[in-house]
Amino acid sequence: MNIYDIAKLAGVSIATVSRVVNDSPLVSEKTKAKVRRVMEENNYTPNVFARGLGLGTMKTIGIVCPDVADVYMARAVALIEKSLRESGYDCILQCSGKKDPDDARAAVTNILNKKIDALFLIGSFYMLEGEDDPDTDYIREAAKSVPVFLVNGYVRGENIYGALCDDRSATEQAVNLLISEGRKRILFLYNTDSHSLREKRQGYFDALAAAGLPIDESLLFFSLGGIEGAKHDLLLSCPKDIDAIFAANDRLAVGALKYAREAGISVPDELSIIGYDNSEIAVSCDPELTSVDSMCETLCRININSLRSLLQGEVPAAKSYTKGILVRRASTLL
Amino acid sequence: MNIYDIAKLAGVSIATVSRVVNDSPLVSEKTKAKVRRVMEENNYTPNVFARGLGLGTMKTIGIVCPDVADVYMARAVALIEKSLRESGYDCILQCSGKKDPDDARAAVTNILNKKIDALFLIGSFYMLEGEDDPDTDYIREAAKSVPVFLVNGYVRGENIYGALCDDRSATEQAVNLLISEGRKRILFLYNTDSHSLREKRQGYFDALAAAGLPIDESLLFFSLGGIEGAKHDLLLSCPKDIDAIFAANDRLAVGALKYAREAGISVPDELSIIGYDNSEIAVSCDPELTSVDSMCETLCRININSLRSLLQGEVPAAKSYTKGILVRRASTLL
DNA sequence: CTGAAAGCGCTAACAC
DNA sequence: GTGTTAGCGCTTTCAG
Numbered sequence: 001m002n003i004y005d006i007a008k009l010a011g012v013s014i015a016t017v018s019r020v021v022n023d024s025p026l027v028s029e030k031t032k033a034k035v036r037r038v039m040e041e042n043n044y045t046p047n048v049f050a051r052g053l054g055l056g057t058m059k060t061i062g063i064v065c066p067d068v069a070d071v072y073m074a075r076a077v078a079l080i081e082k083s084l085r086e087s088g089y090d091c092i093l094q095c096s097g098k099k100d101p102d103d104a105r106a107a108v109t110n111i112l113n114k115k116i117d118a119l120f121l122i123g124s125f126y127m128l129e130g131e132d133d134p135d136t137d138y139i140r141e142a143a144k145s146v147p148v149f150l151v152n153g154y155v156r157g158e159n160i161y162g163a164l165c166d167d168r169s170a171t172e173q174a175v176n177l178l179i180s181e182g183r184k185r186i187l188f189l190y191n192t193d194s195h196s197l198r199e200k201r202q203g204y205f206d207a208l209a210a211a212g213l214p215i216d217e218s219l220l221f222f223s224l225g226g227i228e229g230a231k232h233d234l235l236l237s238c239p240k241d242i243d244a245i246f247a248a249n250d251r252l253a254v255g256a257l258k259y260a261r262e263a264g265i266s267v268p269d270e271l272s273i274i275g276y277d278n279s280e281i282a283v284s285c286d287p288e289l290t291s292v293d294s295m296c297e298t299l300c301r302i303n304i305n306s307l308r309s310l311l312q313g314e315v316p317a318a319k320s321y322t323k324g325i326l327v328r329r330a331s332t333l334l
Numbered sequence: 335m336n337i338y339d340i341a342k343l344a345g346v347s348i349a350t351v352s353r354v355v356n357d358s359p360l361v362s363e364k365t366k367a368k369v370r371r372v373m374e375e376n377n378y379t380p381n382v383f384a385r386g387l388g389l390g391t392m393k394t395i396g397i398v399c400p401d402v403a404d405v406y407m408a409r410a411v412a413l414i415e416k417s418l419r420e421s422g423y424d425c426i427l428q429c430s431g432k433k434d435p436d437d438a439r440a441a442v443t444n445i446l447n448k449k450i451d452a453l454f455l456i457g458s459f460y461m462l463e464g465e466d467d468p469d470t471d472y473i474r475e476a477a478k479s480v481p482v483f484l485v486n487g488y489v490r491g492e493n494i495y496g497a498l499c500d501d502r503s504a505t506e507q508a509v510n511l512l513i514s515e516g517r518k519r520i521l522f523l524y525n526t527d528s529h530s531l532r533e534k535r536q537g538y539f540d541a542l543a544a545a546g547l548p549i550d551e552s553l554l555f556f557s558l559g560g561i562e563g564a565k566h567d568l569l570l571s572c573p574k575d576i577d578a579i580f581a582a583n584d585r586l587a588v589g590a591l592k593y594a595r596e597a598g599i600s601v602p603d604e605l606s607i608i609g610y611d612n613s614e615i616a617v618s619c620d621p622e623l624t625s626v627d628s629m630c631e632t633l634c635r636i637n638i639n640s641l642r643s644l645l646q647g648e649v650p651a652a653k654s655y656t657k658g659i660l661v662r663r664a665s666t667l668l
Numbered sequence: 669c670t671g672a673a674a675g676c677g678c679t680a681a682c683a684c
Numbered sequence: 685g686t687g688t689t690a691g692c693g694c695t696t697t698c699a700g
C-alpha cells in the first residue's frame with residue numbers, strides 16, 4: 001500500500017495525498033477528510049525510506065555511549081530518548097566500548113552514515129585530554145554534518161555543544177567536608193583516566209592545598225574490577241594510616257566500605273568514605289554513603305534544550321556547567 | 335557526493351560503482367581498486383535512504399522496553415546492541431513506559447514504521463495475562479511484518495519467538511532453601527503485576543504446599559517505591575511473626591534489609607532474606623543477599639541466536655526456557 | 669486548491 | 685565484466 005494506491009482509492013493525485021500526510025494548509029478540509037479516511041481504512045503509513053530520500057532526514061538522532069549497561073549512561077539514554085521522542089525523533093543507539101578511543105571514532109563514523117539529525121555523546125570519556133585535543137578531531141568532523149552534544153563533556157568547535165558537571169569543585173567540596181571533620185590522610189580511589197577523573201583529582205589537590213595538607217602520591221589509589229576488585233586491592237595494599245577515602249564512583253566507594261568491614265575498620269568512626277554519582281548502590285550499603293550527585297539528568301536536559309533552540313533557529317551556549325551536589329549521609333561524621 | 339559523481343570520477347558507470355560498494359564478484363579487481371580509491375579520496379558513503387528504498391531494509395532492528403534506566407533492561411539492551419552490531423545491524427531504541435500496556439502498543443506501532451528487520455521486546459511486561467492474551471494481539475500483528483523476539487516473555491503466534499526464565503521453579507527453589515533452614519512464615523514481597531511476578535508467586539505457593547505449610551494471604555506484601563518505599567511500608571505494617579522474606583527483586587530485598595536493621599531484627603539470624611535478579615545492589619548491601627539470577631544475558635542470547643538462525647533460513651524453536659540460578663550468599667543461614 | 673512530472677540516490681534485471 | 689535503464693515511494697516545484 002503506497003501513495004499511489006491511496007491516491008487512486010481517494011480519487012486524487014499523489015501530490016494531494018502527500019500534502020495531506022504533511023498536513024499542508026493548501027488542501028481543502030473536505031478532501032483532507034476524504035483522503036484521511038482512505039488512509040485509515042487501509043492503515044497506510046508513508047514509507048520512511050522514500051520520505052528520507054526526498055527530505056534528507058528520517059528524524060532520528062544518534063546516541064553514542066561507551067556502555068548502556070552502566071547505570072549513569074542508562075539514565076542518560078533513557079532521558080534523552082524520552083525527551084526527543086516527544087519531539088518526534090527516534091533514537092539510534094550505539095555503544096562504543098569503554099577502552100579504545102578509536103572505537104569511539106568508528107562508532108561515530110558509523111552512526112553518521114545513518115544520516116541522523118543530531119549526535120549525542122554520553123560521558124566524559126569522549127573528551128580525552130581536553131577541549132582541544134586533536135584526537136577529538138573526529139568529533140569536529142562529525143559536527144560538520146550534524147550538531148553534536150556532549151553529556152558531561154565539551155570539545156571546542158563549530159556546531160559542538162556540551163554540558164559539564166563541575167567535577168573539580170564538587171570533589172573539592174567533598175574533600176573539604178572530610179577535612180572539616182578532621183581527616184588528614186585522605187585516599188583518592190579511582191579506576192579510569194577520563195577528563196572527569198582528572199578534574200576530580202585536581203579538586204582533591206585543591207582541597208588539600210587549601211587546607212595546607214601535603215599531597216602524597218601514595219594516596220592516589222588505582223583499582224579496577226568494581227566492588228570486589230576495589231575491596232581486594234585495598235585489602236592487599238591500602239596504606240594503613242589513612243582516615244578517609246574519596247572514591248571517584250560509588251562502586252569503588254562500596255568496595256572501600258567492604259574493605260573496611262573486612263579489615264575491621266569502623267566506618268565512619270575510623271574511616272570516612274565518600275562516593276560519586278549518588279547511585280542506588282550508595283544507598284543500598286550500610287552505612288549509606290555520602291556521595292556526589294553528578295547531575296546526569298541536568299546535563300542531558302541542558303543539551304536537549306540546546307538542540308531544541310537550534311531547531312528553532314536560536315543559538316544556544318556552546319558550553320554549560322552545572323554544579324555537582326554533595327548528598328550527605330551517615331558515612332561521614334558531621 | 336553521490337554514486338554518479340563517483341562513477342564519473344572513476345570513469346565507470348553507476349552500476350559498477352554500486353557493484354563495488356556491494357563487493358560483487360562480477361567486477362574485475364582492477365576496476366574495483368580504481369573505484370575504491372576514488373571513493374576513499376572523496377570519502378564517499380552510499381546514501382542509506384536510497385539504499386533502504388531500493389532494498390526495503392536499512393539493516394536496523396528495533397528494541398522496545400519499558401525503561402532502559404532499569405539495570406536489567408539496560409543489560410539486555412547493551413548485549414543485544416553489541417551482538418547485532420557485529421552482524422551489521424543498527425538498533426533503534428524505544429522506551430514504552432512501565433505502566434500502560436497501550437503505550438507498549440503505540441511504541442511497537444511506531445517503531446514498525448521504521449521498517450526495522452526484527453523487533454525485540456524486553457521484559458515480561460509485554461506478556462500480560464499469558465501467551466494467548468488477546469491484548470497482545472498487537473504483537474501478533476507486528477509479527478506479520480517482522481520476526482518478534484521476547485526477552486523473558488512469550489506470546490503464541492506465527493513468527494514470534496521468546497525465551498523465558500523459569501521464574502516459578504527458581505522461586506520454588508529459593509523458598510525451599512528458606513524452608514530447609516526451618517523458616518515457616520515467609521513473606522512474599524512484590525511491587526508489580528507481570529507475568530513474571532505471577533510465576534514467582536506460584537513458585538512460592540508450590541514450595542509452601544510441598545512442605546505442607548499453609549498459604550496465608552496476609553504474607554503477600556505489596557510495596558511500591560523501591561528501597562525506601564519497601565523499608566517504609568514494612569516498618570509500617572509488616573506482620574511481626576515472619577521469619578523470612580522472599581523479595582521479587584533485589585531492590586525490594588534491600589528495602590527489607592533496611593527495614594530489619596531499623597526494626598532491630600537481625601539478619602539472617604531472626605530473618606532470612608532472598609532477592610531476585612542478582613544485581614549489584616544485592617552485593618552492595620550488608621550482609622550480601624542471596625539472590626536468584628534471572629539470566630538476562632542467557633535469554634538475550636537465545637533470542638539473538640534465533641534471529642541468526644532465521645536469517646540463515648533455519649527455523650528456531652519458538653519458545654525456550656532457561657533455569658534461574660540461586661546465588662547463595664550470607665543472608666540465608668546455611 | 670489540485671495535478672503532472674521531475675527528481676532524491678541506489679539496486680538489479682537486462683543487454684552487450 | 686560493464687553499461688543502460690527502470691523502478692523503489694515520496695516531496696516539491698510548476699502549471700493550471
